[in-house]
Amino acid sequence: MPKLELLPAVDVRDGQAVRLVHGESGSETSYGSPLEAALAWQSAGAEWLHLVDLDAAFGTGDNRTLIAEVAGAMEIKVELSGGIRDDASLEAALATGCRRVNLGTAALETPEWVAKVIAEHGDKIAVGLDVRGTTLRGRGWTRDGGDLYETLARLDSEGCARYVVTDIAKDGTLQGPNLGLLRDVCAATDRPVVASGGVSSLDDLRAISLLVPEGVEGAIVGKALYAKAFTLEEALKAVAA
Numbered sequence: 001m002p003k004l005e006l007l008p009a010v011d012v013r014d015g016q017a018v019r020l021v022h023g024e025s026g027s028e029t030s031y032g033s034p035l036e037a038a039l040a041w042q043s044a045g046a047e048w049l050h051l052v053d054l055d056a057a058f059g060t061g062d063n064r065t066l067i068a069e070v071a072g073a074m075e076i077k078v079e080l081s082g083g084i085r086d087d088a089s090l091e092a093a094l095a096t097g098c099r100r101v102n103l104g105t106a107a108l109e110t111p112e113w114v115a116k117v118i119a120e121h122g123d124k125i126a127v128g129l130d131v132r133g134t135t136l137r138g139r140g141w142t143r144d145g146g147d148l149y150e151t152l153a154r155l156d157s158e159g160c161a162r163y164v165v166t167d168i169a170k171d172g173t174l175q176g177p178n179l180g181l182l183r184d185v186c187a188a189t190d191r192p193v194v195a196s197g198g199v200s201s202l203d204d205l206r207a208i209s210l211l212v213p214e215g216v217e218g219a220i221v222g223k224a225l226y227a228k229a230f231t232l233e234e235a236l237k238a239v240a241a
Ligand SMILES: O=C(O)c1ccccc1NCC(=O)[C@H](O)[C@H](O)COP(=O)(O)O
Pocket: 009, 010, 011, 019, 020, 023, 024, 050, 052, 054, 057, 058, 081, 082, 083, 104, 128, 140, 141, 166, 170, 171, 172, 173, 174, 196, 197, 198, 199, 220, 221, 222, 223, 224
């Protein structure tokens, strides 16, 4: 059985690595330099980095230069998220050398453009399905954007390669992942799913690992690493077992 991939997160707001609660603007705790955080996860053995431009996601500016600097300094694979909604922002994101980008709002608001870029870029495009219940949220998770399963069916039919699934109610709370949601999404698609939000312990990671046969490919870990609930080395060991 393939092992669960781990993607430590570096979310950037106003030039700083931060953690949010429920993805809400204004709930930030700052953790200093995004580059230092990313290099620390790389040195600890990460194979992936989940890098988010929160200002671009919220529409409060962007950290494009810094994001490009961080992505450029990585020898590991980078998944880039936040505010990628048109040709210019997609081009800038791909130019960082990232392995893939994560589209959110665009999948809800400009589906034709998303279908076009999926056709052009294949598995360099993932779609973030960020939900409250089964309602998708866009614009930095501030606006409703339709039904999860209808959107998933549409994206599947357009050839979307992979989904990053976040239960917003769990995100940044250290309350554990929504395993039921992950199971339901895996049952509704044959594409790989990356789990995001709420991981609090090594047992949470072991529980997500048990969903690999159902289609979960990876897990993003943010707050738990910054809060030192466990180290990345411990996490990598837990999912390797
Ligand atoms: O990814 C986005 O585009 C985004 C937009 C608005 C608010 C938050 C956003 N992402 C947050 C993340 O991807 C978190 O890093 C991730 O869910 C980790 O959560 P946790 O382990 O609970 O800290």
